[in-house]
Amino acid sequence: MSRSAVRALPSALSWTCRQCRLNSVQSAQARHATLPIVAQQNFSTTKSIRVDAQIRAAPEIDLSDANAVPARIIPSSPSYFTASPVFNDHVLLLQSLVKKHASLPTAPPNQTPRAVWLKLSQYRSSTGEKIAASKYSKVLDLLTRLNRIHPRVRPREVKQVLDRFRRPGSEEVQKAKPGKIDEYGRSIGLGRRKESTAKVYLVEGTGEVMVNGRSIVQMFPRVHDRESALWALKVTERMDKYNVFALVSGGGVTGQAESVTLALAKALLVHEPALKPALRRAGCVTSDMRRVERKKPGRLKARKKPAWVKR
Amino acid sequence: MSLSVCADCLSRLRVLNRPKTTYTVPIAATTFPRVSSFHSSSAAAKNNVLVKSKKGVKVIPPKHRGSQSAKMKKKVxxxxxxxxxxxxxxxRHRIVLSNTNALEVPGMEDWSKENMVDVQNAGHVLGLDGALLDKLRDCKAFKTTQNWSLFRRPATLIRSETIKIGQEMQDINRSQDTKTVRxxxxxERASGKSILGLQAMCMAFMNDWLVLNVPEAQEFINNTSSYAPLKQEGTQPQSEQLYIQPHLTQALLTRALHSNEAVLKTLKFNHEFPKHLPLKQGTATLKDLVQLGANDHTFAWPVWQAFWREISEPGxxxxxxxxxxxxxxDHWMGPSKYRSAEYEIVHAHQLTLVRQFLGLFFSKPGESRPFANGGALLFSTTGSNSPAYPTFSLLINQLRARAQNLDASAPEFPLPAPYSKPDAHVxxxxxxxxDVELIDLKSLSVAESxxxxxxxVRSGLLRAKITxxxxAELRGLSGGGVVGELAKLGRRARL
Structure with missing residues (x-):
């Protein structure tokens, strides 16, 4: 039986084993290799490029004449061929400025001028380029570094560049109302954490602490909670310099203790604003905005899925 | 129906049959199946060395009886x-008074009769000597919550309240007319109330006083001990039934016996004791009497009565x-867990021992003096296990108001809430x-803490410098220097 005769069998009847399939592939390759190139050309439908290509070398550069036409035209911006040339120009500009003025003295954190930079969306629309948030954060870092140069010695070019990146209308951005010490010498701080809210009245004193009219030991039996409630006074070593009167409501024990932390830190900042960096390092200034994630339908909790049951 | 042979193999069949002179690809020869594909095992076994070698070995026939499954060894x-x-x-109740891992504190003084009320010692920690420890142990003065197991040897902090109580005890020792201090x-919790009681006991033992201790007032009311109605004596009928607690009385007498043995040995009878007690009338001492009650709970109540008469009535x-x-x-200030024969709740004040002690403490002005040669009564409340008895808290508030020189007729003087039902007994x-003086234990002073x-620090528990x-930090975290909370911070390991 010839091969063609077998191939003529209906496809429903005939099949090919794996060994035979492998063999057919190998033999096809072997046949291909032995065929001459000329024969191959017959199969190609397109014209060969090699035949028509007319490549000429560029003329020799004339180094003696400065005004001669350059070898190739160079774009003015080095980032012309990048995907986001404006952004890269900005980065290069800022980097050069930072490098240039690295030796200038910087102002301490509490004396650096308050700066509000362009938002990512604003920057995107002003440049017309799609810039990743992580890339823009590098720009912000450079801007912050430049902003730290002491205002007295800040060069004009730096000021001009910084102004270009300032958010329009940022001068009128609301500043936090400065706290006041009332007629009894108290300062008030408010703090929130989880579901609880704390209001702390802080007055100079000898280190007495009352929470909801009770001693702190009765209010927070766990030492950890007590420590976190008075953390602001502890890190600044002012435990025996102030009396604390706190009113807490809502939430659980931990939430209440940590809301007192925040409220106490804010009240302390009214008395001693210079403590802000120390308190920020201690983590007493930033409010924790996290709340309980909502429960979803079809789930047991926010994320928990019901157990898989066969049928 | 499909072919049983692959189409390519089928086509090569002819190729194989050709004479070898013609050039062919010699692949198919190896691929062509020599045996039918559905039956391969015997062919595989044909040349198998392993199968051949088994021929000589005797094959054990499978056991048909008995279980075929693999036996699992039962795990023990x-x-x-x-x-x-x-x-x-x-x-739970073990009292550990020493920790050999703690450092010995060099130069720590012992607390003795000589420096008992030395004001210089305020804020110092003084050691307790061995003889005192035995007595304190016998009268169950130590508790597990008092951090004795942290230090090398038992020692106690002398605070201003201790010195004040000591001075009053010294006054009683010196004064000619008998005086009773209440x-x-x-x-609040862990503020050192029980320790203050223990310190008072220490000072009493130093001065050879007679010490009676009730370490847990709760035991008297929580229905964990035997009780029996007291036989009504005399003609006038009492308003309510009283109950005695024989085993608790026995325990009280046992504590009194072991801790005060030396003192009791020297004391002879002033009054006649009941005839049915097996004691010799002339030679018996109070020790024999107390021993009798401590040995047998059936004698406990009459012995207690005789003993009480001896120490309270002058002779x-x-x-x-x-x-x-x-x-x-404060457990004594409300209904007890006991029930009467009519299954009515028995009030704590219907229990004779409770009634006796409370009657002594809250004695009315006209009544006779309680002890033959004076003494002191030190009752302390509990902070952690306190039952909610509003009438008793009102009583404490009244005492507090009186301590602030507030007159009973003043509008701020605490009174029972209108429409409330205050406990009549209380x-x-x-x-x-x-005559009751209120000692409101607050936190330690700065020097004391x-x-x-x-x-x-000197015991090696706290690895820090006390600046x-x-x-200030420790005091702030412990609620302004509550002594138990300070100890909690002091022993906390900082890793």
Whole structure:
């Protein structure tokens, strides 16, 4: 039986084993290799490029004449061929400025001028380029570094560049109302954490602490909670310099203790604003905005899925 | 139906049959199946060395009887043995007075009769010597919550309240006319109430007083001990049935016997004791009497009565001053867990011992003096296990108001809330609060807390330097220097 005769069998009847399939592939390759190139050309439908290509070398550069036409035209911006040339120009500009003025003295954190930079969306629309948030954060870092140069010695070019990146209308951005010490010498701080809210009245004193009219030991039996409630006074070593009167409501024990932390830190900042960096390092200034994630339908909790049951 | 042979192989069949002179690809020869594909095992076994070698070996026929399945060895589960009966309770109540890992504090003074009320010692930690420890142990003065197991040897912090009580005890020792001091110690949790009672007992033992201690007032009312109705004596019918507690009386007498043995040995009878007690009338001492009650609970109540009469009623022979310390007295200020024969709740004040002690403490102005040679009564409340008895808290508030020189007719003077039902038994006590002094235990002073924390440092428990700021921090975290909370901070490992 010839091969063609077998191939003529209906496809429903005939099949090919794996060994035979492998063999057919190998033999096809072997046949291909032995065929001459000329024969191959017959199969190609397109014209060969090699035949028509007319490549000429560029003329020799004339180094003696400065005004001669350059070898190739160079774009003015080095980032012309990048995907986001404006952004890269900005980065290069800022980097050069930072490098240039690295030796200038910087102002301490509490004396650096308050700066509000362009938002990512604003920057995107002003440049017309799609810039990743992580890339823009590098720009912000450079801007912050430049902003730290002491205002007295800040060069004009730096000021001009910084102004270009300032958010329009940022001068009128609301500043936090400065706290006041009332007629009894108290300062008030408010703090929130989880579901609880704390209001702390802080007055100079000898280190007495009352929470909801009770001693702190009765209010927070766990030492950890007590420590976190008075953390602001502890890190600044002012435990025996102030009396604390706190009113807490809502939430659980931990939430209440940590809301007192925040409220106490804010009240302390009214008395001693210079403590802000120390308190920020201690983590007493930033409010924790996290709340309980909502429960979803079809789930047991926010994320928990019901157990898989066969049928 | 499909072919049983692959189409390509089928086509090569002819190729194989050709003479070898013609050039063909010699692949198919190896691929062509020599045996039918559905039956390969015998062909595989044909040349198998392993199968051949088995021929000589005797093949064991399979067992048809008995289980064919692989036998699993039964795992013997190692069950930890539960502790022996009473072991857990013993563990819970064990008093450990020493920690050999703690450093010995060099130059620590002992607390003795000589420096008992030395004001110089305020804020210092003084050691307790061995003889005193035995007595304190016998009268169950130590508790597991008092941090004795942290330090090398038992020692106690002398605070201003201690010195004040000591001075009053010295006054009783010196004064000719007998005087009884009544002090109610209150304060928040872990503020050192029980320790103050223990310190009073120490000072009483130093001065050879007679000490009676009730370490747990709760035991008297929580229906864990035997009780029996008291036989009504006399003609006038009492308004309510009283109950005696024989086993608790026995325990009280046992504590009194072992801790005061030396004192009791020297005391002879002033009065006649009941005939049915098996004692020799002439030669018996109070020790024999107490021993009798301590040995047998059926004698406990009559012995207690005789003993009480001996120490309270003055007679020919002198008596030492008496100190009675009760811890957790607020349990005595409400209904007990006991029931009467009619299944009505028995009030704590219907229990004779409770009634006796409270009657002594809240004695009415006209009544005779309680002890033959004076003494002190130190009742302390509990902070952690306090039952909600509003009438008793009202009583304490009244005492507090009186301590602030507030007149009883003043509008701010605390009174029972209108439309409330105050406990009549406790209200009755209020008329006898005239002599009662309230010791409101607050937190330690700065000097005291410094001395206390330095003791922790010198014992090697606290690895820190006690500076002004660190002390302020410790005091702030412990609610302004609550002594138990300070100890908690002092022993906390900082990793």
């Amino acid at each position: 589960r190692e069950r930890p043995k539960p502790p022996a009966i009473g072991e857990r309770r013993a563990q 002090q109610l110690i209150t304060g 020919a022979k002198p008596r030492p001053p008496v100190l009675i310390v009760v811890d957790g007295v 209200l009755e006590l209020m008329s006898g609060t005239g 410094k001395g206390y924390m330095e003791y922790f 002004e700021s660190s002390l």
